[in-house]
Amino acid sequence: MSIQIFGLPVSRGVAIGRAVLIASGRVDVPHHFVDPARVDEEIARLTEARDTVAVEFDALKRDLPSDVPAELAALLDVHQMLLQDEALIGAAGDWIRERHYNAEWALSAQLEVLARQFDEMEDAYLRERKADLEQVVERLLRVLGRGVGLPAMQPHARDFGGDEPLVLVASDISPADMLTFKRSVFTGFVTDVGGKTSHTAIVARSMDIPAVVGARQASGLIRQDDCIIIDGDAGLVIVDPSPIVLEEYRFRQRQSELERSRLARLRHTPAVTLDGERIELLANIEMPEDAPVALEAGSAGVGLFRSEFLFMGRGIDLPDEEEQYGAYRRAVEGMNGLPVTIRTVDIGADKPLEGMTQSELRHESVLNPALGLRAIRWSLSEPSMFRRQLRALFRAAAHGPVKILIPMLGSAHEIRQTLEQVALVQRQLSESGKPIGKVQLGAMIEVPAAALTLPIFLKHFDFLSIGTNDLIQYTLAIDRADEAVAHLYDPWHPAVLNLVYQTIQQANAAGRGVSVCGEMAGDPAFTELLLAMGLRSFSMHPTQVAAVKQRVLRADTRRLAGAVDIVLASDEPEKAWAEAQVAGGAPALSPARLASVA
Template identity: 70%
Template sequence: MSVQVFGLPVSRGVAIGRAVLVASSRVDVAHYFIEPEQTGAELRRLKKARDQVCREFEALKLDVQGDAPAELVALLDVHLMLLNDDLLAGATCQWIEERQYNAEWAVAAQLETLSRQFDEMEDEYLRERKADLEQVAERLIETLARGGQSVGVRASLGAAADDVPLVLVANDISPADMMQFKGGVFRGFVTDVGGRTSHTAIVARSLDIPAVVGARDASRIIRQDDWIIIDGDAGLVIVDPSPMILEEYRFRQRQGQLERDRLARLRHRPAVSLDGQRIELLANIELPTDAPAALEAGAEGVGLFRSEFLFMNRGGRLPDEDEQHAAYAAAVTTMRGLPVTIRTIDIGADKPLDRMTLSELRHEHSLNPAMGLRAIRWSLADPGMFTVQLRAILRAAALGPVRLLVPMISHPGEIRATFEAIERARAQLRREQLPCGDVKIGAMIEVPAAALMLPLFLRHFDFVSLGTNDLIQYTLAIDRADESVAHLYDPWHPAVLGLVSTTIRAARAAGREVCVCGEMAGDMEFTELLLALGLRSFSMHPSQLPGIKQRILRTEIPALEALADQVLTSDDPRAAWLAGRARTVQPAPVPVA
């Protein structure tokens, strides 16, 4: 029977495929695909771990016999039986052979399947054996994790299950984990938790695939291998759809592809409004390998290179200067003389580093990561790491135009310390006679304090970038990754629009460049309003560029400027904007070249 699950729409479009569940567990589970030729080695690794656990259980039986109750020995026998039962052992091998799952993932997937079967048993005693199964599976996973080197993550995940479309279902997916899947295996994502502008949602949009977050019990309702539909426009997940519903959504998929093909023809057309104003459209990227997509989409440069993704999924080992320089240099050279804005590492909150690194830096147990040691605070607290990154960026700037962007800066002391760190790095490179380019230095305006003291910032920085995601979060005191308060996250809030407007107008009055690189930049609902407020530079994921460009080509900015002032003084800005726009704007056709 078909079931509908509702959540928050965070990445548009329709995905249809079989569910792959990433089971939550009390132990960390590595999830990666193996190459087909590695199947035999992975099966041997699983057998070795299972034999080791068997030996541990047998040794424990010998140790406790005579001193312990007979029930404990019987329980160990049950665990041994479960460990060798074909429902666990044999089926786990199937996940490895048929899906190319790594051994830990295969055990977790089969545990999820068997747990559901135990939950449906009528006999209470048999239902309670689920806890024994979980203990055995987790012991096996732990043994696998410490039993030797992993086979390794497939460089390109696109070869897995080519004939079966897959969608990923989980309680939550960290941005780092999502980056591991950046290769085309999964057609969509569904998570139980998360908000529209959590970094998980942002990365989902960067993959340009449909996603629904905050779907509550999705990972418990959906079973391994269920056929599901993800409606990324409505925030709807349909489990086991009927043939009629399936065909309707397949038609919508085809229509969506036709629309993307039509918009793609605008990529080489300049973004000029109807009244002749040229608008700069830039791209946000996570890795240097994203730069070609930015060029292909018609971006005029990179407005935000999120450098923190170079630091993730590394087992606690930070990238050295040469590795970082190679990554930044690759992005700069790929963009062929167009500007590249590199944001210094923005670690913290919902983008932690690997556990080893956090533990080493003793930042793992922050009570409120969003308010804690993150972004520029984290960098200034680790000057050695920060210097390495600054040196790598300055070296890359010798190859093309680079702008350096500082995240979450809010104190005059942080401004001074940041410029001193940049100058120290530059002086070191000069002493060592290494190439060092000039960079424009900018500040992210994402803390209300920064917006309120903007004149001070404009005296020091060459440009400013509005990070609207965090600006909304900190202005409204809302954790943007928490679905329980997601309904309060409101880009239309009068206080938010007031700070955005003040920043844009003050920067332009001071002759400083200003860009919006947060989610508002790629949301067509805000394009005309931001233009009316004076914004002339937008940065977004490459997939959003064609739609935003089309909206700009259809906009006559002067007609909206007076309306913007009315919106800023309204108690309900969104309603005021929509009503005023309906009276003011007549749709204009845009010929497609």
């Protein structure tokens, strides 16, 4: 009997194949007390397991194929960082020393402590790194158990018989395990857990493979060798489809493959609308190693480099100036002279600050970290940490064009404090004689208070970047991480669209640069509307650049602009925009123009 399973669409397209189930890799954990005389021996066993796993990670990274996505190597680095973090191994050693837990029990106990901290994080990307932590602990438990649990996953096509396409179904998949797969084996992924910024989603997008995550009980409902369809556009998994449905999706799959081929031909084509408007399509990246991916996608630079990766999982051991400078410099040099916009650390009240305990830090914001000490609020509360980052950024600007982006500003007071710190850093660097570059300073518009007081921001900043993810969340009072209300998260809400429109219009009128760096920028459904609003700079995941560029090439901004007032005045903007598009007859990319870019 055919069944349908719904999840989150994280990588577009259609995959059809036989299911290969990888059961949950959770290892049974023995619990017992260690004799006090053997505590040191047990800690040594834990340390030896860490060293063994570190060697495994090194071997995996060393043997990476040349064509492997950069995201996989970057995620391995994250796992190595978590493995070496004293908040995991050192704290687990404390459980052994103080409670006499065996090593496996100590690891599991510390995982529970850290998992609660990850669950409280506001930032979706950081929150979903909990899965990475769990997978590192799982590898450690496998080593400690001398093979107890699942063996390492190493599927090859011959293991499953024939050349029929295969799709992978699992509770979750670690990046290290994914590296053991041949890229040609699996044509799609389905996982029970995960979100749009989980590692499985990141890898699926980087490989341009259809994927659905967060499908809850998929691995329990799907049986080995079931015929399944993955609809990466709708977030739908169809198990044992009828012949009619199967044929329909096979047709859609062929159409999708043709579309991908067309998009690939547009990769290095200038993004210019039919009426001659040049559009800037930029990439969002997380690590310096993502720069080649951004270049390969045909982006015109980096519109958002999230610096949080340097601070993630560090506890109070925050990165110093030299470490940050080296990372920012690699990103800048990796873009070969194209501009790089680096956001100062946007981390929440869930991360401890220097000199403060976790309980002290979260005293005011434990109930809702989204409204607590996060982003620029955190930076301004720790000015020495903030100045270290600013110094590293100004020094990196000596190696290429850099823009500094300040997140979550909401008042004139915060703006003044930020500018004072910037001026102080510039004086320090000038006196030290260290080479620095000229930077543009920008503000993220992601708090309604900022969108409603734009003249203050336009007076002090060179450019604005609209963070639509948080702007939507704060405008609609919706916690994106809360499943009970997540369905109310609506980028088409009239209030959201009006704030975005007013921000774009006022920035353009003041001669300031303005871009959108949230999910709306990479969603082709919003491309023409944002163009109609006057937006000329978009920043998105590198794999979304080609699809958005296709929309840009087909757009005539003069014809589109006429529908904006109707849409903004409507109670149902999405419906009004669709009707306006039909009435206006969206122009198609002519064969001559398509041929000219081949």
